[in-house]
Amino acid sequence: MDYTICLENDEERFVAALRRGDREAQRVLYETHFSPLMAICQRYTGNEDEAMDLLHESFIKIFGKIGRYESGTALLAWMRRITVNTAIDYYRRSVRRRTEDLERAYHISSDVPDVIAQCSAKEILAAVQQLPPTYRTIFNLYVIEGYSHKEIGEQLNITDSTSRSNLVKARSKLQKSLTAPGR
The missing domain is CATH 1.10.1740.10 (RNA polymerase sigma factor, region 2, helix turn helix motif)
Incomplete structure (x- = not known):
């Protein structure tokens, strides 16, 4: 058949x-x-x-x-x-779960241009793959799969605020990676 x-x-x-x-x-x-x-x-x-x-x-x-x-x-x-x-x-x-320091996460400047929009899908995927496992997972669940922070918290046994914090840090690391000289 x-x-x-x-x-x-x-x-x-x-x-x-x-x-x-x-x-x-x-x-x-x-x-x-x-x-x-x-x-x-x-x-x-x-x-x-x-x-x-x-x-x-x-x-x-x-x-x-x-x-x-x-x-x-x-x-x-x-x-x-x-x-x-x-x-x-x-x-x-x-990955061992750990709670991240919220205070530092929320002081990241939002003035940085949206570099992600200027990159190819291949460049973005490579940068996402370089994120630490916690950041990578939360970034994917929130940005790609559309989960809420509450749902992510339930799935990963973390608080909503930890999910938010780690997403901010993931985006910051992506921006640094995608704007680094010679990327």
Whole structure:
């Protein structure tokens, strides 16, 4: 069966094949959604190898949880949610949480021009990947995924103010990185 056509035209049959553990259907799902899910993983990790590990872990969870997928829900959105949650788990495993000093974070000047708007996506991704894991995770959850500080706090077991502080610091580090001579 040509699962590529099935995925595009008959998602229900495709998901049924995934639920049966059909390796060809799994291959098609992996190849079809590799790029968008890898982009998520790259935003949460420090390098390509870690991103690939996170992607593989995400696909293992996707294949393991496909029985819980509810038709009518966008398959890619469901897979993105699993990937983001896997990234959050990765963060929890790899980083000790600590509360940052709020006072210094809020004294960062807002007069600095928005350098992020002047950079290519590749430059921004490289700069985000260089952020410390805590800053990188909070930046991604807030800026890319659209979580509120309250939701981030609940996900990462930190306070709302710590999330805000770390986001300010992440943006400051990004500005410094993206405006550094010879970047």
